[in-house]
Amino acid sequence: MKTWEVETPAILVDLDRLERNVRRAQAYCDAHGIRFRPHMKTHKTPEIGRMQIAQGAVGLTCAKLGEVEIMAAAGLSDLMLAYPVWGAGKLRRLTAVAERCCLTVVFDSAEVADAIAEAARAAGTPIGALVEVDTGMRRCGVAPGPALVDLCRRVAELPGLTFRGLMTYQGWQNGPTDAREAQMRAEGDRVAAVLNELSDAGLTCEAVSGGTSPGLFFAHLAPAITENRSGTYVFNDRNMVSSGAATWDDCAMRIAVTVISNAVSGQIVVDGGSKTFTSDATPGFDGFGRFVEDPELTLWKMNEEHGYTRLGAGSPPRRIGERLHVIPNHVCVAMNMQDEIWVHRGDEVVDCWKIAARGKLR
Ligand SMILES: Cc1ncc(COP(=O)(O)O)c(C=O)c1O
Known part of the structure; x- marks a missing residue:
């Protein structure tokens, strides 16, 4: 896969x-x-x-x-x-x-x-x-x-x-x-x-x-x-890079999302909102994560399933169905939002691990 x-x-x-x-x-x-x-x-x-x-x-x-x-x-x-x-x-x-x-x-x-x-x-x-x-x-x-x-x-x-x-x-x-x-x-x-x-x-x-x-x-x-x-x-995550303790290349986790709307000008909507990302902010950066494909994109607002993403001045238009990858601001809480992680080497998915201890509030 x-x-x-x-x-x-x-x-x-x-x-x-x-x-x-x-x-x-x-x-x-x-x-x-x-x-x-x-x-x-x-x-x-x-x-x-x-x-x-x-x-x-x-x-x-x-x-x-x-x-x-x-x-x-x-x-x-x-x-x-x-x-x-x-x-x-x-x-x-x-x-x-x-x-x-x-x-x-x-x-x-x-x-x-x-x-x-x-x-x-x-x-x-x-x-x-x-x-x-x-x-x-x-x-x-x-x-x-x-x-x-x-x-x-x-x-x-x-x-x-x-x-x-x-x-x-x-x-x-x-x-x-x-x-x-x-x-x-x-x-x-x-x-x-x-x-x-x-x-x-x-x-x-x-x-x-x-x-x-x-x-x-x-x-x-x-x-x-x-x-x-x-x-x-x-x-690592955007907070770690912002603190000077890691580089983007050290960031091992990404959240894959899909463009599901580009109807409003200057904006796309991706299929991850507040049930996927969290509201943690990163000092010195806008939005809730960094888009790997285009750092000028800003995920600035979220509903549960909608990620409102502003295009930057140099951003190319995005088609419906395009996949994008986001390094979240705070990786620990983002891990708590999903059931599993897809582990890959290069493009090849080599395993799927259950996040067995997610949601353990008590
Ligand atoms: C008590 C305690 N120890 C260690 C850590 C780990 O810190 P970091 O996530 O910066 O590695 C945390 C993080 O919140 C913590 O609350």
């Missing part, structure tokens, strides 16, 4: 580019002695998780319990849930899945720590734990200081949990290379200071998890962070 025979809208993944991205990131982490635990929230696909492990990743990071369940069922054995778990039903699922894999959870409160510890004790299944520290993002995480030390001490003393260390999340790192290097060094310094405080309190961290794709190749500048959790680097 050829790529142009896949019905649109569809996700196409260039296997050569995907493998190159996976190999390059792993080689970088290996060269710097960083344990790589990529975030599967980007691909949500067991086949790609296995590819990452085969290249040398120590395990995977997940955002939701449902994602952990899918990956554990697919045979991935070392998983980290980088999101606080709350509620009796989820705790039952958590201890059940912890029997099938080596599981580490992350949280930032005594309430969550106590609840998970009690469930793990009752089930007789100890669970590893990282405490999230806020190093400036102000999303989740306890700020450095006595409250953080107290929480880590509590976790270390709680039967049912095994205190393993810390997690930090920095978010986007945009800007010129020297600014991003400085940001990474500062992050490393903040974490090192926290580790000193914990050490003074008699607490040892075997792991500190950090990292996002825009800063991936600067991770060695923060040696206190021992594990990296980048996710987007597998495919």
Whole structure:
């Protein structure tokens, strides 16, 4: 089957580019002695998780319990849930899945720590734990200081949990290379200071998890962070290119769409709207993605199934039925919109993989 025979809208993944991205990131982490635990929230696909492990990743990071369940069922054995778990039903699922894999959870409160510890004790299944520290993002995480030390001490003393260390999340790192290097060094310094405080309190961290794709190749500048959790680097997207962390050639995922109307002058409509793309914006770019065939096209407005696309001054007219390919602004959420990806080398479709962990909100 050829790529142009896949019905649109569809996700196409260039296997050569995907493998190159996976190999390059792993080689970088290996060269710097960083344990790589990529975030599967980007691909949500067991086949790609296995590819990452085969290249040398120590395990995977997940955002939701449902994602952990899918990956554990697919045979991935070392998983980290980088999101606080709350509620009796989820705790039952958590201890059940912890029997099938080596599981580490992350949280930032005594309430969550106590609840998970009690469930793990009752089930007789100890669970590893990282405490999230806020190093400036102000999303989740306890700020450095006595409250953080107290929480880590509590976790270390709680039967049912095994205190393993810390997690930090920095978010986007945009800007010129020297600014991003400085940001990474500062992050490393903040974490090192926290580790000193914990050490003074008699607490040892075997792991500190950090990292996002825009800063991936600067991770060695923060040696206190021992594990990296980048996710987007597998495919890359318009956000990654805008941040200066990837090139268009590094983008392995495209959304194939078809022109279904050209009746309104200066515009075409493609068969992907808000059920295919997402509303994420990219700094410095208009619209919801980049058209590979003509970067002057702007997907500026969406209804569920209609993508309103403005022609640029230099854009050639487009015929009904023409296929176009879009690199989305944010690949992780675009992957959540479809059931499968069509994997190809050149024009040849070589496989179709189910995005098994898509839609796992709980
Ligand atoms: C907690 C956490 N870790 C890691 C990542 C991966 O970051 P990126 O998608 O930039 O690779 C994310 C992304 O949202 C995240 O929320």
